[in-house]
Amino acid sequence: MTATIDHPATEVPSTPAEYVALDEQWSTHNYHPLPVVIAHAQGAWVTDVDGRSYLDFLSGYSAMNFGHRHPDLVAAAVEQLGRVTLTSRAFHHDQFGLFCRELAELTGTELVLTMNSGAEAVESAIKVARKWAYQVKGVPEGTAEIVVAGSNFHGRTTTIVSFSTDEVARNDFGPFTPGFRVVGYGDAAALEAAITERTAAVLIEPIQGEAGVVVPPAGYLARVRELCDQHGVLMIADEIQSGLARTGELLALDHEGVRADLYTLGKALGGGIMPVSAVVGRAEVLGVLRPGEHGSTFGGNPLACAVGRAVVKLLATGEFQQRSKELGGYLHGRLNELVGRGVAEVRGRGLWAGVEIAPGGPEGRVASEALAERGVLCKETHDTTLRVAPPLVITREELDRGVDAIAEVVAR
Numbered sequence: 001m002t003a004t005i006d007h008p009a010t011e012v013p014s015t016p017a018e019y020v021a022l023d024e025q026w027s028t029h030n031y032h033p034l035p036v037v038i039a040h041a042q043g044a045w046v047t048d049v050d051g052r053s054y055l056d057f058l059s060g061y062s063a064m065n066f067g068h069r070h071p072d073l074v075a076a077a078v079e080q081l082g083r084v085t086l087t088s089r090a091f092h093h094d095q096f097g098l099f100c101r102e103l104a105e106l107t108g109t110e111l112v113l114t115m116n117s118g119a120e121a122v123e124s125a126i127k128v129a130r131k132w133a134y135q136v137k138g139v140p141e142g143t144a145e146i147v148v149a150g151s152n153f154h155g156r157t158t159t160i161v162s163f164s165t166d167e168v169a170r171n172d173f174g175p176f177t178p179g180f181r182v183v184g185y186g187d188a189a190a191l192e193a194a195i196t197e198r199t200a201a202v203l204i205e206p207i208q209g210e211a212g213v214v215v216p217p218a219g220y221l222a223r224v225r226e227l228c229d230q231h232g233v234l235m236i237a238d239e240i241q242s243g244l245a246r247t248g249e250l251l252a253l254d255h256e257g258v259r260a261d262l263y264t265l266g267k268a269l270g271g272g273i274m275p276v277s278a279v280v281g282r283a284e285v286l287g288v289l290r291p292g293e294h295g296s297t298f299g300g301n302p303l304a305c306a307v308g309r310a311v312v313k314l315l316a317t318g319e320f321q322q323r324s325k326e327l328g329g330y331l332h333g334r335l336n337e338l339v340g341r342g343v344a345e346v347r348g349r350g351l352w353a354g355v356e357i358a359p360g361g362p363e364g365r366v367a368s369e370a371l372a373e374r375g376v377l378c379k380e381t382h383d384t385t386l387r388v389a390p391p392l393v394i395t396r397e398e399l400d401r402g403v404d405a406i407a408e409v410v411a412r
Contacts, residue, residue, distance in 0.1 A: 119155025153210030213354030342410030
């Protein structure tokens, strides 16, 4: 007989501190959030349970590219909620094929594999690359390797942390999945040396987000493409954070005029409403999958596809790419004014920046807390870098407000 546990009835919290205490008591401590309890959001702004407003300078790590509760995305979700939300892939539904076609046409690819989270998309791309290596390239079964870059962030599943160089993400989670070679990011010579006859793919972020919004040297991504072509290796671009207009182009690789064989997409693909991810790419590659070999109960569900279609429609106009390009230029201009005044370096593209705090300045966590006190939500990475990724609906005046707050904090 299963024992039951009686929990005393409690009142709904009334202050931010009470909400935080509730989270601390009942949730697993796999995050260390700032003590801000968000209750409402619209556009580039969020409001806490006390009614205080904050400028969102993080956008859910690029999941909120179109701002909070974009009316077109909300309308698509509400309309689909009134019809059907889940069928599983045991049946067809009327949103799936349309979403796949429209996403493929937007990205200039041939097939779409739908999943939910970014990590699932990366795991899916790894599986596809391995099967392609065995069935198409002729790599001996069980020996395929994938070359990845150091300081990468592709998710936190067991396989993905197996090739992470971040000790926090990796320590105590072994034994690890074999089949990966790690080389320095931006080092084309090291990449070339790591490729063998067993290499199935190179998995790369066009811009490394978690590492601090690191942009590789000019010509590096084009060289990666050349090496993949020379050695019969797939190029997989992880565009989960960098893609879908964040950098001023639809995909970050577009800045270099480079095309990947597979792309992993997520975050903004769900418009901040649904977890939606996908692997898109060449039919020769994704076509190696057969029924029963890979899937997801919720992947490609009707609600996700309806929201995803609305996202694709917004991106198809080019408006958000242009906003990111123009406002990104303004943002980087303002941030670069802070170099030598509490900032050591500014990296990134479009409305995405890594602000490296100068030695002697506040630690990243302290700076993030100080920004929250000033009504700006941002988050640190690796102790010394602030990640800036505001919604693409932000205005110049709002950018000024956020940058002014950063200037105050890093100069303290």
